[in-house]
Every structure is written in structure tokens, then in C-alpha cells.
Amino acid sequence: MSILDKKTSSDLVKLMAFILVTSLATGVLVVLIGNFTFESSRNYKAVFSDATGVVKGDDIRIAGVKVGSVKDVKVVDRERAQVTFSVAKSSTVTQSSTARIRYRNLVGQRYIALTQGVGTLDPLREDATIPMDRTEPALDLTVLFNGFKPLFAALSPSDINKLSAEVISVFQGEGGNLTALLQSTASLTNTLADRDEVIGQVIDNLNSVLATLAGRDRELNRLITDFQTLMAGLVEDREAILGSLDSVSVLANETSDLAVGIRPSLVRDVKGLRKTAGNLNKDRAEIDRALQVLPIKLRKIGRTAVNGSFFNFYLCQFNPNITVAGQPLAIKYDTNQFGADKRCNLG
Incomplete structure (x- = not known):
């Protein structure tokens, strides 16, 4: 009995140790993946003209590093959005700091970037509000991409994704420059430039066809009208046409039977006629x-x-x-x- 108790106690200790180690590893993994911080923080507010897409839990970043998260988003003054967010105490938000809503990815996730503006470097007091003149809403991708719609129509999906990412990056000021954007756009549109001659020929041919059709407008209208009349007449006479097809089928069957009966004699006569023609051909000089x-x-x-x-x-x-x-x-x-x-x- 004592031996069984010792073995059970040993297995229980091993099980508890395994559960403890697994729990610690899982906790560390969750903290690392979720970028959680246990540092104390301060709460601030920022007023935006448009905070579309910003939700609770979105990142607050300084120089690209997460220093806090969004706590709440609500409407104030009927047409403005107030975002409440927290920032770690180790990070400083000054009275001249600006808040800009950025696109985190093409899926539509956002984050708020805090940057040092022009002015005093005195720390902003806790629960203070960054006014709307020091905030910027997210870039309106709908308006932006509508301008690129003719170009996107001729590009492959991979090229569209590449160009879209660079457009967003440039206009948000997150690296790259306008020259790099133009170079990328030029490289993507080289294919269209190479096909310019073919496209021009297609357009010229289409213009010729349309010009011919325009010159024959009356004839085309008359043709369409006559064809419509013909089809209407066929629809009205469809029963008679279908009935005649049955009669034609019967006549074809009877003709086939007749041809089968006279075929031997006909073949023999044709062969005889062929021989006669051959003999006449031999003496064609005398006949002439x-x-x-x-x-x-x-x-x-x-x-x-x-x-x-x-x-x-x-x-x-x-x-x-x-x-x-x-x-x-x-x-x-x-x-x-x-x-x-x-x-x-x-x-």
C-alpha cells in the first residue's frame, strides 16, 4: 500500500510540474504575440474629424513602436470623433505632439501614430486632449484608388497589391518617397506602353468599322427591320413549317426506296454511257x-x-x-x- 502511495505521489508531482511549465510557456507566448505590457500607463484623448476604422485595442505607436492602445471611441459635438487611449509612462507625450491615424495593412486595420510637433517639449498632463488642429484622419483610400482605377484595370493582382502598398506608404509618410513611387509605377506600366501599337491598331480598326456602320445607318436599320419581320413571319408559320418538315421526311424516305430499286439499272447504264463516251473520245479527231x-x-x-x-x-x-x-x-x-x-x- 505504501509502495502504491509513493508511485502515485511521484506521478502527481510530475504532472503538476508539467502543468506549471506549460502554463508559464503559454503565458509568455501570449504576452510576446499580443505585445502586452504590464507597465503603468497614462490616459489621453484626441479629437479627429474622422476616425473611421479605429476600434478598441488598436495600437498607439511612437516611431513605429507600440506604446499603448485605444481604450474607447465615441462621437462628440455631433460630427467629431474622440479617441481615448493609453500610453506607457516610460513614453512621453508632449503638449505639441500630433496624432495621425495610419493604415496598418490593406485589410483596413488602423493604428494611431504619435509624433513630436513644432513647439514646446513640456509633457502633456494626464487625461488631456489633443485638439483637432494637431490630428489627422486616415487617408481616404476610396478617393485615392479611384484616381488609379484606369491603371489598376490593366494590371495584374500582384502588381496592384505592390503598387497599393507603396502608394499608402508614400502618402502616409512611412518610408519611401515620391520618386520611388513613380519609378514603381513606370515599371508597372511598361507593359501597357509595349502594347501601345496593338491597342492603337485595335482602336483604328474599331473606328473604321463604326464609320462604315454609321455610313450605312439606313441600310442597317432596314436590315434589322426586315430580319425582325422575317422572324415574326417564321414564328407565325411555325406550325406549317413543322408540318412540311414531316412531309419532306416522308418524301425523302419514299425517294430513297425508289432509288434503291433502280440503282442496279442506273449503275449499269452509267457504266455503258461511260464506255461509249470513251470510244467517242478516241475518234474525236474524225468526228470533228x-x-x-x-x-x-x-x-x-x-x-x-x-x-x-x-x-x-x-x-x-x-x-x-x-x-x-x-x-x-x-x-x-x-x-x-x-x-x-x-x-x-x-x-
């Missing part, structure tokens, strides 16, 4: 000569027929090489009938 001589022969025949009621025809040396459907076409004639051979010999 016959067609050229034909008008002369017809005139002679006409003159012969005028002088009597009958006349004789003689066919000499006609031996065509014509095939039909793969078979040679045989033409028989008797050159001895009526002495045809003698007349042929006479020329």
Missing part, C-alpha cells in the same frame, strides 16, 4: 472533221435536190470503231449497189 465537213455536204445535197425529185447517196470508206455495251457495232453496206464503187473511185 465530219462535223466541219457536214455543212458543206448539206449545201451540196440541197442543190442536188432542187434540180430533181430524187437523188442517190453513196457511202464510201466508212468504217467506224464503235462499241455498245461491250460489243462492237457492225455496219454493213454494199459498195457495188448502183455502181457505188465506181463513183467512189471517181472521187
Whole structure:
């Protein structure tokens, strides 16, 4: 029993030591992260024309170092904001100190910066108020960035963030200068300058298109009106059009069946016609000569027929090489009938 009690007591001591060390480490971490101070402080007030975004707990800084925090924000005189804040006793606020609301980041968090103004260095008494003539509200980012809106429209998000941070830094007087800002702006707008020629060509082409459209205003209006009328007519006749499509479908099916039935004969006739055309092509020189001589022969025949009621025809040396459907076409004639051979010999 005593052995169990000793072991339990040892484990309990170790557990308590672990809890104590963990609590101390957590407390130190919270103090470091939260920038808490346990130093005694003095309370002051400051009147601003606009304290938008300032909330309880915001930092009070001197030369960028946190020396206090905002305790309260309220409206006074209906149109002014009074900020109550605390400052550590180790930091001095003089009667000529000025208070300016600064942007802590682009998210919108603020802090109040205390700076030494021109005048006496006598300490400001506790609970005293810094008047509005020695305070400055936060920079109005809406008005500022609206001026940069055409530039932002052509920049990438990363470039916008970089330029915005530098703009705020310069106008709040937190480092950098106007030259650096202009250099950054120039480097960011080089891309736009490089594309100036392309943008100009696009604008010129657009102007040409718009000028052409402006010159054809009446025709364009008439075209739009006629197209609207056409579409209205199609809408009114949609039932008839849809019905005709059904009839066209039926006709196409029947035509397809008809074509299937006559296809073998049609293919055979086309092949035969192709062979006939090929044979005629082989003798095209003879055919051309016959067609050229034909008008002369017809005139002679006409003159012969005028002088009597009958006349004789003689066919000499006609031996065509014509095939039909793969078979040679045989033409028989008797050159001895009526002495045809003698007349042929006479020329």
C-alpha cells in the first residue's frame, strides 16, 4: 500500500510540474504575440474629424513602436470623433505632439501614430486632449484608388497589391518617397506602353468599322427591320413549317426506296454511257472533221435536190470503231449497189 502511495505521489508531482511549465510557456507566448505590457500607463484623448476604422485595442505607436492602445471611441459635438487611449509612462507625450491615424495593412486595420510637433517639449498632463488642429484622419483610400482605377484595370493582382502598398506608404509618410513611387509605377506600366501599337491598331480598326456602320445607318436599320419581320413571319408559320418538315421526311424516305430499286439499272447504264463516251473520245479527231465537213455536204445535197425529185447517196470508206455495251457495232453496206464503187473511185 505504501509502495502504491509513493508511485502515485511521484506521478502527481510530475504532472503538476508539467502543468506549471506549460502554463508559464503559454503565458509568455501570449504576452510576446499580443505585445502586452504590464507597465503603468497614462490616459489621453484626441479629437479627429474622422476616425473611421479605429476600434478598441488598436495600437498607439511612437516611431513605429507600440506604446499603448485605444481604450474607447465615441462621437462628440455631433460630427467629431474622440479617441481615448493609453500610453506607457516610460513614453512621453508632449503638449505639441500630433496624432495621425495610419493604415496598418490593406485589410483596413488602423493604428494611431504619435509624433513630436513644432513647439514646446513640456509633457502633456494626464487625461488631456489633443485638439483637432494637431490630428489627422486616415487617408481616404476610396478617393485615392479611384484616381488609379484606369491603371489598376490593366494590371495584374500582384502588381496592384505592390503598387497599393507603396502608394499608402508614400502618402502616409512611412518610408519611401515620391520618386520611388513613380519609378514603381513606370515599371508597372511598361507593359501597357509595349502594347501601345496593338491597342492603337485595335482602336483604328474599331473606328473604321463604326464609320462604315454609321455610313450605312439606313441600310442597317432596314436590315434589322426586315430580319425582325422575317422572324415574326417564321414564328407565325411555325406550325406549317413543322408540318412540311414531316412531309419532306416522308418524301425523302419514299425517294430513297425508289432509288434503291433502280440503282442496279442506273449503275449499269452509267457504266455503258461511260464506255461509249470513251470510244467517242478516241475518234474525236474524225468526228470533228465530219462535223466541219457536214455543212458543206448539206449545201451540196440541197442543190442536188432542187434540180430533181430524187437523188442517190453513196457511202464510201466508212468504217467506224464503235462499241455498245461491250460489243462492237457492225455496219454493213454494199459498195457495188448502183455502181457505188465506181463513183467512189471517181472521187
